[in-house]
Amino acid sequence: MTKTNILIVGVGGQGTLLASVLLGNLALDKDYDVKLSEVHGMAQRGGSVVTHVKISEDGVNSPLIEEGDADVIIAFEELEAYRWLPYLKKGGTMYVNTQQWLPMPVVMGQAKYPENIMETLEKNAAKVKAFDALKIAEECGSVKAVNVVLLGAASNDLPFDEDAWIKVIEENVKPKFVDLNKKAFELGRNA
Amino acid sequence: MEKKIMLGNEAFARGAYEAGVKVVSSYPGTPSTEVTENAAKYDGIHVEWAPNEKVGVEVAIGASVGGVRSLSCMKHVGLNVAADPFFTAAYTGVTGGAVILVADDNGCHSSQNEQDSRYYGRSAGVPVLEPSNAQECKDYLKLAYDISEKYDTVVLLRSNTRISHSRGIVTLGEKIEKERIPYVKNFQKYVAMPAMAKKLHIAQEKRLAQIAADASEMEYDGIKLNKVEMNDPSIGIITSGICYQYVKEALPNASVLKMGLINPLPLDMIKDFAGKVEKLYMIEEGDPFFEEQVKAAGIELAGGKDMFTIQGEYSANMIRKAFGLEIAETVSIDDAPGRPPLLCAGCPHRGLFHVLSKQKKTVLGDIGCYTLASLPPTEAMDTCLCMGGSISMAHGFEMATESSDHVAVLGDSTFFHSGITGLINMNYNGAKGTVIILDNRITGMTGHQQNPASGKNAKGEEAPAIDIATLVRACGVKNVVEVDPFDIPEVDRIVKEETAREELSVIITKRPCALIVKQPDIPYIVTDKCKNCKMCMKIGCPAIEEKDGRPYIVPDRCVGCGLCATVCPFDAIEAEDGKGGEVND
Numbered sequence: 133m134t135k136t137n138i139l140i141v142g143v144g145g146q147g148t149l150l151a152s153v154l155l156g157n158l159a160l161d162k163d164y165d166v167k168l169s170e171v172h173g174m175a176q177r178g179g180s181v182v183t184h185v186k187i188s189e190d191g192v193n194s195p196l197i198e199e200g201d202a203d204v205i206i207a208f209e210e211l212e213a214y215r216w217l218p219y220l221k222k223g224g225t226m227y228v229n230t231q232q233w234l235p236m237p238v239v240m241g242q243a244k245y246p247e248n249i250m251e252t253l254e255k256n257a258a259k260v261k262a263f264d265a266l267k268i269a270e271e272c273g274s275v276k277a278v279n280v281v282l283l284g285a286a287s288n289d290l291p292f293d294e295d296a297w298i299k300v301i302e303e304n305v306k307p308k309f310v311d312l313n314k315k316a317f318e319l320g321r322n323a
Numbered sequence: 324m325e326k327k328i329m330l331g332n333e334a335f336a337r338g339a340y341e342a343g344v345k346v347v348s349s350y351p352g353t354p355s356t357e358v359t360e361n362a363a364k365y366d367g368i369h370v371e372w373a374p375n376e377k378v379g380v381e382v383a384i385g386a387s388v389g390g391v392r393s394l395s396c397m398k399h400v401g402l403n404v405a406a407d408p409f410f411t412a413a414y415t416g417v418t419g420g421a422v423i424l425v426a427d428d429n430g431c432h433s434s435q436n437e438q439d440s441r442y443y444g445r446s447a448g449v450p451v452l453e454p455s456n457a458q459e460c461k462d463y464l465k466l467a468y469d470i471s472e473k474y475d476t477v478v479l480l481r482s483n484t485r486i487s488h489s490r491g492i493v494t495l496g497e498k499i500e501k502e503r504i505p506y507v508k509n510f511q512k513y514v515a516m517p518a519m520a521k522k523l524h525i526a527q528e529k530r531l532a533q534i535a536a537d538a539s540e541m542e543y544d545g546i547k548l549n550k551v552e553m554n555d556p557s558i559g560i561i562t563s564g565i566c567y568q569y570v571k572e573a574l575p576n577a578s579v580l581k582m583g584l585i586n587p588l589p590l591d592m593i594k595d596f597a598g599k600v601e602k603l604y605m606i607e608e609g610d611p612f613f614e615e616q617v618k619a620a621g622i623e624l625a626g627g628k629d630m631f632t633i634q635g636e637y638s639a640n641m642i643r644k645a646f647g648l649e650i651a652e653t654v655s656i657d658d659a660p661g662r663p664p665l666l667c668a669g670c671p672h673r674g675l676f677h678v679l680s681k682q683k684k685t686v687l688g689d690i691g692c693y694t695l696a697s698l699p700p701t702e703a704m705d706t707c708l709c710m711g712g713s714i715s716m717a718h719g720f721e722m723a724t725e726s727s728d729h730v731a732v733l734g735d736s737t738f739f740h741s742g743i744t745g746l747i748n749m750n751y752n753g754a755k756g757t758v759i760i761l762d763n764r765i766t767g768m769t770g771h772q773q774n775p776a777s778g779k780n781a782k783g784e785e786a787p788a789i790d791i792a793t794l795v796r797a798c799g800v801k802n803v804v805e806v807d808p809f810d811i812p813e814v815d816r817i818v819k820e821e822t823a824r825e826e827l828s829v830i831i832t833k834r835p836c837a838l839i840v841k842q843p844d845i846p847y848i849v850t851d852k853c854k855n856c857k858m859c860m861k862i863g864c865p866a867i868e869e870k871d872g873r874p875y876i877v878p879d880r881c882v883g884c885g886l887c888a889t890v891c892p893f894d895a896i897e898a899e900d901g902k903g904g905e906v907n908d
Contacts, residue, residue: 144664152490160326160327166328166491167490168489169489170489170490171432171488172353172357172488172770177665177667178662178665178865179662179663179664179665180661180662193568193571193572193639194571194572194638194639195485195490195491195565196569198640198651199651200650214656214659215662217656218654220653221651222651235663236663236665236698236699236700236863237663238660239867239868239869240699243660243661244658244660245660246659246660252654252656256654275879
């Protein structure tokens with residue numbers, strides 16, 4: 133690995149921040165350089181949110197991933213996967229939670245939720261792994277674990293071994309939720 | 324030394340700890356809030372939320388006069404509020420080091436404007452530092468105190484959203500133990516009345532000139548604030564802060580002059596650098612702050628704001644494009660509907676705005692989560708100008724329209740911040756209007772900070788809670804009503820009554836923020852009684868969507884607040900268990 137760029141996208145409140153904290157600490161443990169950029173404040177209230185994660189052996193300058201430069205996009209929702217698709221590198225992989233969360237302009241009939249999302253993703257990404265991460269999270273005992281389920285799936289494409297993932301979950305998740313999240317990670321990894 | 328992943332704002336807080344700061348007083352404001360929140364986690368620092376930024380800066384200056392290192396943090400617009408003490412503290416100087424941290428919001432992620440705070444530093448005549456990553460956030464905050472004490476000046480530390488809200492690796496350092504400098508009365512220095520102020524102004528100019536003379540060589544703890552990285556001499560870039568990172572990524576071979584001290588500018592260094600490169604460019608987000616000064620010094624630029632915008636954030640690709648470099652080809656997506664932020668499911672404000680929307684009231688609004696009520700479907704806000712502005716604007720609007728059939732709406736924290744002065748003005752000057760204070764017992768938008776009515780302080784300890792109704796009555800208001808914003812018939816009646824009354828009134832809506840108390844979490848469902856009138860969809864709840872042409876409540880998003888059931892004219896919405904639950908306060 134020289135560098136890996138990961139974009140985490142979703143709807144404010146879906147738990148994208150924990151995902152980035154786990155990735156950041158994985159990189160730190162391996163002595164890689166890492167920068168993350170996230171959204172706080174107004175944009176978090178149910179708006180479209182994005183976290184940039186840039187990991188490199190040779191140092192990271194800008195904390196922002198540019199269009200066409202994400203190796204992996206982890207999308208918590210289908211429309212957000214579609215919105216951020218231009219950031220995916222040629223040959224990149226997309227992990228998508230197959231959940232549709234209608235934005236208010238769609239609910240109010242002022243805009244249309246795109247119909248051809250999966251086709252467009254398939255056409256433009258080298259690999260798309262789309263699955264119901266929310267259902268798996270529910271099976272684990274909390275819908276909030278959807279972030280770790282998705283990370284589990286994406287872990288197959290990221291330069292960290294399983295033990296490192298388990299360690300970082302143990303160190304960064306509240307003790308009473310560690311088992312739940314470890315299970316979420318395993319089920320996601322094997323999804 | 325231990326290394327940690329830190330948010331820029333966490334690193335600032337660590338810097339304050341390592342610098343031996345004793346007092347931090349701030350008002351929350353994105354993107355600056357987490358500095359103070361994280362400082363509160365360290366023992367040995369007095370950390371407090373002040374009711375506004377002016378108070379925060381005054382507390383910090385008082386602590387400096389008292390002989391300790393102090394800090395006040397705010398967002399860019401907060402510095403407008405604090406400008407009064409800031410400008411004169413720039414004259415008086417300090418005893419213990421004093422640093423004002425201001426975080427700009429290039430790109431307007433969470434603000435009403437994207438004003439450029441660098442001008443404040445220049446206008447007030449204080450040194451300004453600007454870090455470019457999390458490590459520098461910590462290092463610069465620490466060395467800002469050395470500069471403050473060495474030159475006897477307040478220091479402005481400038482951040483922005485991308486610096487404050489990016490995480491990076493930070494090497495931790497040791498805490499410096501600072502003894503308090505004993506207080507010695509010195510009214511010539513600290514009483515800024517005309518005779519003294521004239522002399523203080525001369526002293527201030529002198530020290531700024533000294534800092535300018537030292538700027539090119541300024542170095543603390545082995546950190547050189549301004550530095551030249553000579554590479555290919557055909558392109559030379561002058562830059563600072565986050566733009567430095569974009570430049571390094573887009574133009575890795577260019578020669579770069581990176582400024583960490585951005586006021587006063589290291590003009591000797593810039594002149595020298597200009598002589599060593601073929602073409603010199605200025606890359607700075609925001610206004611042409613550097614560019615105008617450099618041009619005024621007679622230094623020629625091959626490019627600056629003629630190549631780059633004043634608005635928004637920059638990026639490595641923006642720089643690549645400006646220099647004619649290739650960027651990755653990508654698919655273009657132009658039909659993705661926007662996803663504007665919304666009031667949360669269970670938000671107590673939703674009940675009030677539903678009523679204001681139904682009554683088609685003109686609403687003079689304010690700054691907080693509730694500003695979101697201006698968006699569809701409620702569209703129940705007409706203006707939002709600045710903190711506390713709703714009340715004073717409603718008063719002006721009343722005199723212009725010769726009617727008081729409109730309302731001012733603002734949150735509890737915003738009322739304490741600067742709404743209360745507007746209310747005193749309304750009472751004093753015979754206003755007949757109606758002010759609605761949304762008491763949700765927390766400062767919500769910035770991520771739940773305590774305030775003077777919440778009963779806790781910045782450290783989470785018990786604190787006296789001001790009763791808003793008592794305070795409002797003490798301002799002379801005779802008509803004060805408290806109501807639960809989810810009691811829709813009552814809110815409806817009260818708003819009608821109070822706006823019709825030919826006297827000043829204050830309505831206080833009382834219900835805690837949905838994110839700070841346990842919600843019932845028993846989801847509501849739409850039953851067969853639904854006549855598809857879509858009234859429930861007009862409240863703008865993120866849990867209500869449309870499925871097969873009818874309203875549908877998404878169970879895992881519904882928190883069970885029951886507001887949709889209250890507004891349903893056909894009793895067609897009920898709790899899944901037939902009973903529903905109460906908020907567990």
